[in-house]
Amino acid sequence: MKNQHLPTASVRSRAVLSLLARVVLGAMFIYLGWSKAADPVGFLKLLRQYQLVDNYLLLNFIAVVLPWFEMFCGILIIGGVAVRGTALILLLMLTGFTGLIIQRALVIHDASHIPFCSVHFDCGCGTGEVFACWKTFENLSLGGLAVAVLIRGSLPARPNARKTR
Amino acid sequence: MAHSLTTCFLVTMSEQLGLHSCIMPAVRSVVFECVWVVVIGVAVGLVANRISPKGLTLSRNYFPPTPKTSSATPLSSAKTRGRLESGVTNELERVKARLARRGLRVILHTNAVQVFQSLRREANNIVFIDSREDKYYREAHIPGAYQLDYYRPEKHIEEVLPICLAAEQVVVYCNGGDCEDSELSAVMLTEFGVDKQRLVVYAEGFTVWKKMGMPCEIGERLSGNIVATRDEKPTPADR
Numbered sequence: 001m002k003n004q005h006l007p008t009a010s011v012r013s014r015a016v017l018s019l020l021a022r023v024v025l026g027a028m029f030i031y032l033g034w035s036k037a038a039d040p041v042g043f044l045k046l047l048r049q050y051q052l053v054d055n056y057l058l059l060n061f062i063a064v065v066l067p068w069f070e071m072f073c074g075i076l077i078i079g080g081v082a083v084r085g086t087a088l089i090l091l092l093m094l095t096g097f098t099g100l101i102i103q104r105a106l107v108i109h110d111a112s113h114i115p116f117c118s119v120h121f122d123c124g125c126g127t128g129e130v131f132a133c134w135k136t137f138e139n140l141s142l143g144g145l146a147v148a149v150l151i152r153g154s155l156p157a158r159p160n161a162r163k164t165r
Numbered sequence: 166m167a168h169s170l171t172t173c174f175l176v177t178m179s180e181q182l183g184l185h186s187c188i189m190p191a192v193r194s195v196v197f198e199c200v201w202v203v204v205i206g207v208a209v210g211l212v213a214n215r216i217s218p219k220g221l222t223l224s225r226n227y228f229p230p231t232p233k234t235s236s237a238t239p240l241s242s243a244k245t246r247g248r249l250e251s252g253v254t255n256e257l258e259r260v261k262a263r264l265a266r267r268g269l270r271v272i273l274h275t276n277a278v279q280v281f282q283s284l285r286r287e288a289n290n291i292v293f294i295d296s297r298e299d300k301y302y303r304e305a306h307i308p309g310a311y312q313l314d315y316y317r318p319e320k321h322i323e324e325v326l327p328i329c330l331a332a333e334q335v336v337v338y339c340n341g342g343d344c345e346d347s348e349l350s351a352v353m354l355t356e357f358g359v360d361k362q363r364l365v366v367y368a369e370g371f372t373v374w375k376k377m378g379m380p381c382e383i384g385e386r387l388s389g390n391i392v393a394t395r396d397e398k399p400t401p402a403d404r
Contacts, residue, residue: 056226085201
């Protein structure tokens with residue numbers, strides 16, 4: 001009877017893994033956002049290279065908002081606030097970023113005739129020059145974490161805590 | 166209104182797809198979380214940019230487009246036109262073509278050195294303008310060059326503009342290569358009234374200046390801290 005409401009070991013371990021996933025994902029986005037926010041001019045120039053938008057107002061808007069938005073999402077996800085919504089947003093962002101990186105890497109690969117995985121450039125991610133393959137792998141890993149967090153949400157330590165929401 | 170439309174859409178879809186009724190509230194919850202995270206996140210970004218000393222000006226066009234053709238370009242000799250039409254092959258030619266379309270004159274390293282060594286520079290009849298940001302300017306710049314950070318012109322324009330207006334020749338440079346800051350600064354100076362005929366862009370930029378072992382000034386302008394690197398062999402790291 002006394003042990004009726006104690007979480008099982010598997011529930012506790014899932015909660016710990018969920019927390020770990022949130023912390024890793026959140027910390028990464030806080031770091032990447034901060035790196036961009038520390039050099040907004042550099043980020044603006046790199047963003048321009050992708051030729052995403054023709055309108056300078058939209059380009060400026062993305063350059064201004066995106067770094068801080070990434071940090072905001074990182075803080076939310078670590079703090080356990082709006083976890084699923086934030087995880088979905090991060091997943092969508094990672095999908096878009098990965099597509100852009102692969103596209104740009106293919107352009108460089110076609111122009112310079114070097115192997116795709118040897119292509120390296122400053123992707124504007126906040127980590128300086130990176131190899132396209134490694135960056136794609138990194139983004140896919142972060143995307144996997146985002147999916148896990150999206151599914152699990154902010155797991156409580158005790159299963160009964162869910163019922164009281 | 167948006168809430169009710171979204172709810173209606175989700176309920177209709179769930180009925181069509183035969184989804185379990187407990188999934189729809191979770192999906193609705195996630196969607197609404199997304200919406201408010203985006204709204205608040207964007208607001209946070211705009212406020213942070215406003216407060217940050219490094220913030221960008223949202224309404225400024227930092228990259229005015231390069232004209233497609235220029236009817237009166239100083240470099241529009243037949244040879245240059247031919248190259249422009251057939252496509253430029255090396256980086257310097259590409260840079261020269263781009264500057265020509267803006268109606269800007271280009272000088273190469275040899276000319277830049279001659280201008281630097283001219284006595285007119287000491288009388289401020291010739292001025293060098295470094296269009297890079299603080300970090301790069303302070304690391305090293307051409308001795309006596311004034312700084313005009315293109316992305317933060319308000320910091321230096323009051324000091325630099327009168328000097329440029331009075332000078333016989335203004336040489337603008339940045340790192341060179343694909344860096345467009347020098348040409349953008351030159352265009353900005355013309356908008357402030359500096360005569361285009363007095364403006365030239367040192368196309369190869371500070372990277373080549375340093376690589377060729379020319380003297381470099383460290384820190385503030387006229388700091389006296391000049392590194393003479395003429396005896397040092399340029400290393401691949403200097404590229």
